Amino acid sequence: MTPEINGNVEGSFQLIGGNFTNAGEASTQLKMKLFEFGVDDAIIRRAAIATFEAEMNVIIYAAAGQLHYYITPENIKIRVEDMGPGIEDIEQAMQEGYSTAPEWVREMGWGAGMGLPNMKRNSDEFMIESVVGEGTTVHMTINLNE
């Protein structure tokens, strides 16, 4: 469901840890939504990549989470929060190449340590908060008008 308030659209998706079968579904649907709104291809791609990386981290590292998006004529705001182990050293986690992904995750092609840097690179505003033992929340804003 995507309720429309004054031309703004919001919605959310539940994410389940370890569920690789549906991984990427939330990002794909968001991508389609932006396409319907006639958003520029390059911006859709940036939003999809940032969202997908955040979605994959929840599926890989957390037990469960939620992806929430809010689209206005100016920008798209994405919030991805999870109930997971949290991140002890955010600065270290943000570094390209840093990863604690286990072997079975690496075998699937994840664990390059590029996810968080990719999210930051593709969003206009990026913020991450985390509490060890509680969870992690990523906030991203992507401007729709260059």
Next chain:
Amino acid sequence: MKLKEIAKVLDAQFITEAMDADDLDISSACSTDLMSVVLYYHSMNCLLITGLTQPSVIRTAEIACIKCIVFVQGKNPNLQTIELAKEKGIPLLSTPHSMYSVSGRLFQAGLPSSPEK
């Protein structure tokens, strides 16, 4: 470079018969087994060369706007991967050659590397 030509240069077989795949125009390529590296490259008509065959490769390709996937060393994906690729309209190719050899052949044929940004 047309996909038809790419298939010829790589002695590759089409695993899925996506519509108009022969005429698909590819402008760059990227070789990797790391999904986040696929997502790092910025190019709209890109080909992915990989040895990974699980469904998450198709998902990643879709998000990254990858136009076609070439599986190296004669690897063949399972049914789930093939079904997902069909659903997303991403043609799949399988070549007997190694990743290094595939990249070299395409580079020599004039297909540039996907730009890193």
